[in-house]
Amino acid sequence: MRVVVDLNRCQAYAQCCYAAPDRFVLRGDEILVYDPAPPASDRAAVDRAVQACPVRAIRVEHDRAPAERAA
Amino acid sequence: MRDGTIVIAGASLAGLRGAEALRAHGFAGRLILVGDEPHLPYDRPPLSKHVLTGEIAPGATTLPGVGTVEAEWRLGAKARGLDRAGRALLLANGERLAFDRLLIATGARARPWPKPEEARLSGIHTLRSRDDAASLAAGLAARPKRVLILGAGFIGCEVASSIRALGLPVTVVDPAPAPLAQALGRVIGGFIAGRMEAAGVDLRLGVQVTHLEGDGQGECVMRRARLDDGGTIEADCVVVALGAVRNTDWLAGSGLRADEGGLSCDSACRALDEAGRPVPDIFAAGDVARVPYPLYGGRPVALEHWGNAVAQAAHAARAMLDGPEAAGAYAELPAFWSSQFGLNIKSLGLTEGADAVAIVQGSPRTGRFLAVYGRAGRTIAAVSVDAGRWLPAYEGPIRDGAPFPPITGGADQPDPDPVSPGLPAPATARGDQS
Ligand SMILES: Cc1cc2nc3c(=O)[nH]c(=O)nc-3n(C[C@H](O)[C@H](O)[C@H](O)COP(=O)(O)OP(=O)(O)OC[C@H]3O[C@@H](n4cnc5c(N)ncnc54)[C@H](O)[C@@H]3O)c2cc1C
Numbered sequence: 001m002r003v004v005v006d007l008n009r010c011q012a013y014a015q016c017c018y019a020a021p022d023r024f025v026l027r028g029d030e031i032l033v034y035d036p037a038p039p040a041s042d043r044a045a046v047d048r049a050v051q052a053c054p055v056r057a058i059r060v061e062h063d064r065a066p067a068e069r070a071a
Numbered sequence: 072m073r074d075g076t077i078v079i080a081g082a083s084l085a086g087l088r089g090a091e092a093l094r095a096h097g098f099a100g101r102l103i104l105v106g107d108e109p110h111l112p113y114d115r116p117p118l119s120k121h122v123l124t125g126e127i128a129p130g131a132t133t134l135p136g137v138g139t140v141e142a143e144w145r146l147g148a149k150a151r152g153l154d155r156a157g158r159a160l161l162l163a164n165g166e167r168l169a170f171d172r173l174l175i176a177t178g179a180r181a182r183p184w185p186k187p188e189e190a191r192l193s194g195i196h197t198l199r200s201r202d203d204a205a206s207l208a209a210g211l212a213a214r215p216k217r218v219l220i221l222g223a224g225f226i227g228c229e230v231a232s233s234i235r236a237l238g239l240p241v242t243v244v245d246p247a248p249a250p251l252a253q254a255l256g257r258v259i260g261g262f263i264a265g266r267m268e269a270a271g272v273d274l275r276l277g278v279q280v281t282h283l284e285g286d287g288q289g290e291c292v293m294r295r296a297r298l299d300d301g302g303t304i305e306a307d308c309v310v311v312a313l314g315a316v317r318n319t320d321w322l323a324g325s326g327l328r329a330d331e332g333g334l335s336c337d338s339a340c341r342a343l344d345e346a347g348r349p350v351p352d353i354f355a356a357g358d359v360a361r362v363p364y365p366l367y368g369g370r371p372v373a374l375e376h377w378g379n380a381v382a383q384a385a386h387a388a389r390a391m392l393d394g395p396e397a398a399g400a401y402a403e404l405p406a407f408w409s410s411q412f413g414l415n416i417k418s419l420g421l422t423e424g425a426d427a428v429a430i431v432q433g434s435p436r437t438g439r440f441l442a443v444y445g446r447a448g449r450t451i452a453a454v455s456v457d458a459g460r461w462l463p464a465y466e467g468p469i470r471d472g473a474p475f476p477p478i479t480g481g482a483d484q485p486d487p488d489p490v491s492p493g494l495p496a497p498a499t500a501r502g503d504q505s
Pocket residue numbers: 080081082083084085086105106107108114115116117118119148149150151176177178179180198199200226318321356357358359374375376377378380406407408409410
């Protein structure tokens with residue numbers, strides 16, 4: 001799984017932290033720290049975080065990346 | 072244009088988001104992403120923050136979208152030149168990639184320590200790529216006696232914060248009178264300086280490093296820095312954070328208007344030739360692109376902001392497929408964030424040229440505040456420190472150039488008291504972010 005949060009948009013509402021406490025935490029008042037590569041077993045929780053974010057700042061991709069290769 | 076071949080040079084944030092936008096707008100042809108790094112596009116902001124503290128593995132930041140965008144990846148392949156007449160991208164391995172349209176998204180690289188023989192000492196780092204972050208993290212894991220950071224821009228300050236979080240001694244040297252002075256000015260930079268010192272950073276302002284010296288023994292390990300005031304700093308690990316250089320050197324001889332400061336474009340992100348005419352089939356986006364801003368009187372601006380790479384790539388994609396008129400002029404408001412020393416800093420607009428700053432909400436005393444920047448009586452930018460939710464209210468006033476300060480009579484700040492922001496004179500301006 002790959003996760004990125006648009007931190008320009010994030011308003012530190014912490015909704016994601018309630019939905020997936022193991023993958024999103026707020027540090028200090030406003031610093032969101034998140035796991036950009038959560039295990040597939042966390043899919044449901046991370047999807048809930050995406051839905052819970054009031055400003056739609058979280059993007060997730062579940063597919064596997066194509067194998068990294070050199071040209 | 073919906074068919075044919077589009078090549079994207081530079082396979083990172085702007086390249087990937089450009090590819091996605093092309094597909095989203097209905098491009099059905101062949102799409103090739105060329106990147107000199109061996110990695111799929113990954114996110115850079117965590118590299119100076121939670122990757123250095125060890126909370127995030129360097130390899131974990133691959134961006135969502137890489138698995139679904141329908142494109143051919145040419146990774147570990149460097150673009151070396153451009154055959155404009157033949158409409159082909161030339162790769163370092165000798166290959167020619169023919170294109171109907173080209174999107175240039177080669178970004179920027181860290182400005183190295185200017186003395187190459189000193190820059191080769193072991194223990195000296197720059198920070199731009201995932202591999203740089205892994206190498207610096209390994210250097211920190213060896214518990215250096217002291218880390219020296221050259222430059223108190225965003226990257227330098229974020230790295231200093233991460234290193235203090237690891238409990239290592241760190242010195243930051245910058246010729247400016249305050250950290251982040253280039254972007255935020257001396258007033259807000261002075262507040263950050265207080266936080267840095269409270270966190271145990273040895274902050275040396277108003278001085279410059281002139282020499283980096285090794286131990287003089289076979290291995291040439293970093294040992295000591297000499298300052299222009301005659302002082303020395305003993306450090307076995309150095310992070311050179313002196314800003315960025317745009318990756319345009321490979322365009323030399325292409326006839327495009329490009330230099331260390333970027334590739335000049337028109338407001339539809341079309342590259343300009345040396346005569347200043349837009350080239351119809353070559354576009355650029357992200358850190359590499361210098362695009363005129365309607366908000367700043369049409370002045371060409373190259374940004375080093377994550378949000379700019381995303382928005383500009385989408386804008387370029389639109390202009391590539393539907394034409395420059397349909398896309399209109401790129402007018403995204405510059406915006407970025409940084410986190411360091413437990414603070415979240417966010418910015419809207421550009422502070423450059425500001426002649427006044429006013430704290431309009433909160434107070435540096437409490438550590439939460441919003442500062443607004445004005446120029447000749449107009450509002451041009453706003454910066455929040457742990458007060459991001461107040462920031463969106465200033466987007467309209469900045470776009471409209473509302474009278475400065477734009478909002479008065481606030482509950483906690485009825486009469487904002489503007490002072491000079493202490494920004495460096497534009498003539499001596501160095502890089503933008505970092
Ligand atoms: C450590 C760090 C922290 C940051 N933190 C923040 C932050 O907190 N907030 C914020 O707003 N922004 C931040 N940024 C800035 C943000 O990451 C950049 O604005 C963004 O990465 C720009 O994307 P880009 O695709 O234009 O360029 P880049 O990310 O630089 O990507 C360009 C790609 O092109 C490749 N390339 C270069 N030349 C060639 C060539 N000749 N052929 C093929 N490939 C080539 C490069 O290797 C690279 O992979 C940070 C940047 C760094 C480095």
